[in-house]
Amino acid sequence: MAEQKTVTFIITRQDSPDSTPYDETFNVPYRKNMNVISGLMEIRKNPVNAKGEKSTPVAWDMNCLEEVCGACSMVINGVPRQSCAALVDELEQPIRLEPMSTFPVVRDLVIDRERMFDALKQVKAWIPIDGSYDLGPGPRMPEKKRQWAYELSKCMTCGVCLEACPNVNDKSNFIGPAPISQARLFNAHPTGEMNASERLEGLMEEGGLVGCGNAQNCVQVCPKGIPLTTSIAAMNRAATIQSFKNFFGSDNAH
Amino acid sequence: MAENREFFYRRLHSLLGVVPIGLFLINHLVVNHFAVYGEESFNKAASFMHNLPFVLALEIFVIYLPLLFHAILGVYIVFTAKNNVKRYNFVRNWLFFLQRFTGIVTLVFIAWHVFETRVQVALGADLDYGLMEGILTSPVMFWFYVIGVLSAVFHFANGLWGFLVSWGFAQSPRSQKIVTYATLLIFLVVSYIGIRTLIAFAYGV
Numbered sequence: 158m159a160e161q162k163t164v165t166f167i168i169t170r171q172d173s174p175d176s177t178p179y180d181e182t183f184n185v186p187y188r189k190n191m192n193v194i195s196g197l198m199e200i201r202k203n204p205v206n207a208k209g210e211k212s213t214p215v216a217w218d219m220n221c222l223e224e225v226c227g228a229c230s231m232v233i234n235g236v237p238r239q240s241c242a243a244l245v246d247e248l249e250q251p252i253r254l255e256p257m258s259t260f261p262v263v264r265d266l267v268i269d270r271e272r273m274f275d276a277l278k279q280v281k282a283w284i285p286i287d288g289s290y291d292l293g294p295g296p297r298m299p300e301k302k303r304q305w306a307y308e309l310s311k312c313m314t315c316g317v318c319l320e321a322c323p324n325v326n327d328k329s330n331f332i333g334p335a336p337i338s339q340a341r342l343f344n345a346h347p348t349g350e351m352n353a354s355e356r357l358e359g360l361m362e363e364g365g366l367v368g369c370g371n372a373q374n375c376v377q378v379c380p381k382g383i384p385l386t387t388s389i390a391a392m393n394r395a396a397t398i399q400s401f402k403n404f405f406g407s408d409n410a411h
Numbered sequence: 412m413a414e415n416r417e418f419f420y421r422r423l424h425s426l427l428g429v430v431p432i433g434l435f436l437i438n439h440l441v442v443n444h445f446a447v448y449g450e451e452s453f454n455k456a457a458s459f460m461h462n463l464p465f466v467l468a469l470e471i472f473v474i475y476l477p478l479l480f481h482a483i484l485g486v487y488i489v490f491t492a493k494n495n496v497k498r499y500n501f502v503r504n505w506l507f508f509l510q511r512f513t514g515i516v517t518l519v520f521i522a523w524h525v526f527e528t529r530v531q532v533a534l535g536a537d538l539d540y541g542l543m544e545g546i547l548t549s550p551v552m553f554w555f556y557v558i559g560v561l562s563a564v565f566h567f568a569n570g571l572w573g574f575l576v577s578w579g580f581a582q583s584p585r586s587q588k589i590v591t592y593a594t595l596l597i598f599l600v601v602s603y604i605g606i607r608t609l610i611a612f613a614y615g616v
């Protein structure tokens with residue numbers, strides 16, 4: 158009888174937010190077309206490590222399982238990416254799984270991306286349309302622009318670009334590339350444009366645009382291929398103009 | 412401005428790197444290039460610069476204060492980065508790292524260089540060809556100066572790229588690429604001007 162093929166995972170685990178991380182190795186039975194998450198599910202079914210000791214199931218985060226929610230990001234063989242889209246057949250073994258180091262660990266591979274949502278609040282990455290009466294339909298968006306904006310709208314707040322950025326770390330307050338690109342997306346929208354300067358103000362606050370040092374790793378690693386460095390430079394330009402208006406004053410409403 | 416202090420200081424840091432510090436660097440290396448045309452040309456040029464009207468005020472406002480601001484904030488910026496070129500082995504990431512590395516090397520070099528030249532002149536040494544010849548005929552100092560000049564010029568050229576991106580001049584990937592090549596050319600040309608001068612002092616050719 159053919160020997161049962163196995164997949165080896167070396168996982169950086171951490172029992173609680175403040176406890177010390179440690180490595181644990183697991184061998185799980187191989188199946189065709191497995192992804193990293195199905196491997197983690199095998200461990201959950203039978204949490205026995207490679208030494209044959211009974212362990213605890215490894216905790217991880219997930220939602221959509223089709224690379225659109227961003228919840229399952231982790232560092233796989235040194236590369237931050239979505240574990241649902243990481244196929245075991247395409248990975249070198251043993252497969253090393255670590256939580257993304259830029260974010261606080263909740264448990265094992267589960268991290269807390271709250272800082273990204275706070276950053277989206279800082280740059281007001283939404284379109285305010287609530288009012289006390291019906292404002293009617295907004296201006297229309299040219300189809301060409303809609304297609305362009307769609308690319309920026311693919312961001313799933315997965316955190317991979319923050320993980321790769323040398324300026325996002327515990328010594329700096331830089332919000333990272335993703336929220337900057339989101340501010341650009343909403344500033345390009347015909348209705349969102351009406352509050353453009355408020356988003357620029359957010360980008361000019363502490364931890365905003367100037368935290369970027371142009372290492373440009375973000376654009377290389379973004380799983381959605383978002384032109385992050387172009388967005389950052391575009392917002393740099395807009396913020397330059399906004400700061401001149403703020404300083405010298407401007408006759409144009411802003 | 413009051414509420415966007417960080418933004419203001421970082422943009423000022425960026426601007427000062429080009430105007431006046433970058434312009435001074437180019438001027439400094441070009442004027443020193445007179446050494447290549449002989450001792451007399453250099454002495455004439457150096458004494459012209461040294462005897463400019465208001466020279467102390469010019470030095471303070473065009474060089475010392477901007478450089479001090481840029482260097483102090485620069486060191487802070489260096490230590491807030493967590494370099495990761497091993498894991499993310501991309502050209503731009505390397506240049507990001509080198510921008511910080513050459514910043515520190517340049518700082519050490521400038522401190523040494525100012526002490527050895529400007530401070531000595533203030534203490535009574537003669538500012539002439541012989542001063543630099545005396546320093547640069549030592550092979551150790553020659554190579555120290557080569558490293559210092561290359562690192563300052565790299566820092567300026569790559570910094571110019573950063574300046575153009577930080578202020579939003581170069582936005583699209585293509586324009587950023589063109590600026591990369593343009594600043595590479597600036598690095599090569601200005602490096603040649605600087606190194607050629609060092610050779611003139613060290614070997615008299």
Ligand code: HEM
Pocket residue numbers: 369370371424425426427428429432433436481482483485486488489510511514515517518563566567569570571573574575577
């Ligand atoms: C010869 C003297 C110097 C020149 C001509 C110079 C020039 C420049 C220029 C043009 C920039 C680009 C600004 C930008 O990114 O927008 C820059 C950035 C930088 N400089 Fe300097 N600089 C000099 C000395 C120093 C020193 C002594 C330090 C201290 C370590 C330093 C640290 C930095 C850092 C860390 C950056 C990157 C800033 C960022 O990416 O946000 N520089 N420099």
Ligand code: SF4
Pocket residue numbers: 227311312313314315316317318319334335338378379380381382383385
């Ligand atoms: S910009 Fe890309 S890498 Fe960054 S959070 Fe959005 S999808 Fe993830």
Ligand code: FES
Pocket residue numbers: 218219220221222223224225226227228229230239240241242
């Ligand atoms: S589970 Fe949604 S991106 Fe992986």
